[in-house]
Amino acid sequence: MRSVYEVCASAISRLLPEGGKVVDLGAATGRVAAVLAQHRPDAQIVAVDLSEEMVRAGQSALAAQGLDDQVTMQVGDMRSFGELVPDDVAVVSSSWALENLPTLDDMDRCLAEIAAVRQRTGCAVWLFNFARLKSSRTYPALQNLVGGVTPLLARNGETGEAAALTVAEQQEHLETAGLHDLHHAIFLPLPFLQAHWAPGPSPGDAHKRLWRSLPLPLGTRMDSAFLRTGLRPLP
Secondary structure, three states: OHHHHHHHHHHHHHHOOOOOEEEEEOOOOOHHHHHHHHHOOOOEEEEEEOOHHHHHHHHHHHHHHOOOOOEEEEEOOOOOOHHHOOOOEEEEEEEOOHHHOOOHHHHHHHHHHHHHHHHHHOOEEEEEEEOOOOOOOHHHHHHHHHOOOOHHHHHHHHHHHHHOOOHHHHHHHHHHHOOOOOEEEEEOOOOOEEEEEEOOOOOOOHHHHHOOOOOOOHHHHHHHHHHHHHEEOOO
């Protein structure tokens, strides 16, 4: 999972001005927010999740990592979060959360809220999630081919991919919500991941100057590079 968090954090960082504020939706225990904070010590991040248990677990993990002064975990609903977002927010993000919403109506409410916040603040947007494949057998076969996936992670992945929209369906819902100006990235050659993003305030060279490299395992670095190469275009 770390390689996915790295790709998401890198993309958000490229959209983020120096000292910028990020609101991360459906953040669970705040893992993407934590990775972003490790790489961008200038960022201020609010990680929002509906589950009080997830928020408590995230707060404990962030405190143990010394990141609780940078990342604030907050209980909130990604379908109605606008009041949590300050006017000077730089990025609204969500990674692997849209497919976990109960219904399409819930997802549409979330996307409409993101569109309203973007219109109010001019913020950048980063959305990353599964893309449903044509055959229900393909993703489980891919996990078996990769190997080393724990049963829980495999089950969560299969559930997420099956619940996700296809790329075309997702783009249609984004357009309907008012998110007309997003760029779309699809993982190739097997399109099981999709990302949708739009720039906000000019980040200048903040990513280049402020991104802090971390001593990651070789496998994580290789997987991150593979994922980023397969997703085109990204920030």
